[in-house]
Amino acid sequence: MDILGLGYVGLDAPDPEAWLAFGRDILGLDLGRAPGADAYLPDETAGRGADGSVYFRIDDWTWRLAIHPSQGQPGLRYMGFEVAGPQQLEAALAELEAAGFPARHGDAAECAARAVSGIGFTQDPAGRAIELFYGPLVTNNYRNSRGMEFLTGDMGMGHINLFASDYEANRDFYTRLLGFRLTDYYHVGPDQTVNFFHINPRHHTVGLMKVAPIDGVHHVMFECSDIDMVGQAYDRVLAAGCKVTASLGRHSNDRIISFYVESPSGVEVEIGWGAIKVGPGWTPKYRGPGDIWGHHGLTAENIEQTGRRA
Numbered sequence: 001m002d003i004l005g006l007g008y009v010g011l012d013a014p015d016p017e018a019w020l021a022f023g024r025d026i027l028g029l030d031l032g033r034a035p036g037a038d039a040y041l042p043d044e045t046a047g048r049g050a051d052g053s054v055y056f057r058i059d060d061w062t063w064r065l066a067i068h069p070s071q072g073q074p075g076l077r078y079m080g081f082e083v084a085g086p087q088q089l090e091a092a093l094a095e096l097e098a099a100g101f102p103a104r105h106g107d108a109a110e111c112a113a114r115a116v117s118g119i120g121f122t123q124d125p126a127g128r129a130i131e132l133f134y135g136p137l138v139t140n141n142y143r144n145s146r147g148m149e150f151l152t153g154d155m156g157m158g159h160i161n162l163f164a165s166d167y168e169a170n171r172d173f174y175t176r177l178l179g180f181r182l183t184d185y186y187h188v189g190p191d192q193t194v195n196f197f198h199i200n201p202r203h204h205t206v207g208l209m210k211v212a213p214i215d216g217v218h219h220v221m222f223e224c225s226d227i228d229m230v231g232q233a234y235d236r237v238l239a240a241g242c243k244v245t246a247s248l249g250r251h252s253n254d255r256i257i258s259f260y261v262e263s264p265s266g267v268e269v270e271i272g273w274g275a276i277k278v279g280p281g282w283t284p285k286y287r288g289p290g291d292i293w294g295h296h297g298l299t300a301e302n303i304e305q306t307g308r309r310a
């Protein structure tokens with residue numbers, strides 16, 4: 001299957017307005033254009049859909065992250081993976097169907113709901129909603145209002161780290177079917193592994209954690225073009241008294257310098273800079289555990305706790 005990258009993510013949250021303030025004022029994301037709106041709306045209505053959903057943008061796409069109101073368990077509502085066009089979407093859905101997974105073409109209303117030109121729907125073995133799409137709505141002249149610049153383009157919007165109660169089934173789905181390749185993995189306990197998969201030059205687009213019998217989401221990562229942007233976001237987090245779940249540090253695998261902060265709905269957000277890229281000649285690595293420095297608080301127990309909430 002020919003997937004280009006992670007295009008967008010939708011989360012469920014009890015209070016999208018709390019997320020709006022967090023995403024805009026703390027993380028430094030900008031409010032996007034709700035699918036169906038004909039323009040970026042002025043302040044009081046900016047970034048909101050008619051149902052109270054909140055949309056953020058970080059580049060010329062009209063939105064990348066959606067927060068949907070939900071009274072149930074917060075967490076991932078869907079992930080959108082981009083394909084190049086209608087032929088690739090058709091081929092992908094045919095492959096999914098042949099492999100026994102749900103595979104359905106979306107209609108015009110479903111395209112409009114995501115501001116894309118074509119869309120299809122499936123599920124991973126954990127039951128997570130996966131959307132395949134092409135032709136996102138973009139607009140020109142995006143400049144971040146807080147001086148942040150997020151690395152996207154051929155690397156997609158960032159990465160997402162998920163739990164997999166049935167790791168082997170999920171690994172097979174993402175690698176054999178969707179075309180992801182293992183970048184590297186750590187052991188974090190007996191028979192507990194954290195596994196990182198790439199689909200483009202970004203070190204990993206999807207992480208699959210085999211640490212607990214849960215299928216939640218741990219974090220979504222946004223990568224900045226300058227380390228000062230990470231530091232400035234860190235300052236905003238500290239000034240606002242948000243819960244830092246992992247202090248500033250550098251991972252030994254993707255070498256990103258980052259911190260993790262708890263969002264209002266429990267899912268964590270990683271803001272980082274300086275991750276390595278992987279190329280076609282990359283071979284998977286089995287990494288010794290740990291960070292080069294920092295990331296205090298990122299323990300297997302804390303990771304699992306977030307996954308049970310989000």
Ligand SMILES: [Fe+2]
Nearest residue numbers: 159161221270
């Ligand atoms: Fe991460």
